[in-house]
Amino acid sequence: MALRKSVLPLLAIFTLFTTCREEAPEAARSTSSPPTAPDCPADPLEPGPAAKQEAIAAVGRSLQAGKQPERDYQIEKAYPAMRGGFGAIALHLCGRTVGARTWVVEVRFPKLEPSASLSQGQAFVSRFRSGWKVSGIDTIEGAGGGGSAAA
Numbered sequence: 001m002a003l004r005k006s007v008l009p010l011l012a013i014f015t016l017f018t019t020c021r022e023e024a025p026e027a028a029r030s031t032s033s034p035p036t037a038p039d040c041p042a043d044p045l046e047p048g049p050a051a052k053q054e055a056i057a058a059v060g061r062s063l064q065a066g067k068q069p070e071r072d073y074q075i076e077k078a079y080p081a082m083r084g085g086f087g088a089i090a091l092h093l094c095g096r097t098v099g100a101r102t103w104v105v106e107v108r109f110p111k112l113e114p115s116a117s118l119s120q121g122q123a124f125v126s127r128f129r130s131g132w133k134v135s136g137i138d139t140i141e142g143a144g145g146g147g148s149a150a151a
Helices: 001-028 051-064 087-094 096-100
Strands: 072-082 102-108 120-128 133-136
Touching: 051 072, 051 102, 051 133, 072 120, 087 096, 087 102, 087 120, 096 102
Parallel strands: none
Antiparallel strands: 072 102, 102 120, 120 133
């Protein structure tokens, strides 16, 4: 049952990604940025020069609170949401401003392989006054994400 709870967010975000994939270029050109999803972070700060390292560290802290299979993870990629990939989700759901201030960290969970849907996750991470946080729109919410990971 606990594994099921960590899988559902993965499936939901995968579905969102596949439906938003074609819309990403249009969303990236949009000048308006009203948050459209309840899980969008409110008022994230500019990421700053150490954004990649800080985003990865926030994901690590978030995953350490998860179930044992999620604690064994590997960071595959980390990049600004505006650069594409899974960042299209943040742009589509939360608008350009949040997208420009969000980093995507792609994670692999080797203990959950060979299932591609279980063994891959994407965290959406933003900087706030209280530190870097994995937002509620991440795919590893059931693995301990979705909460804060202050830097």
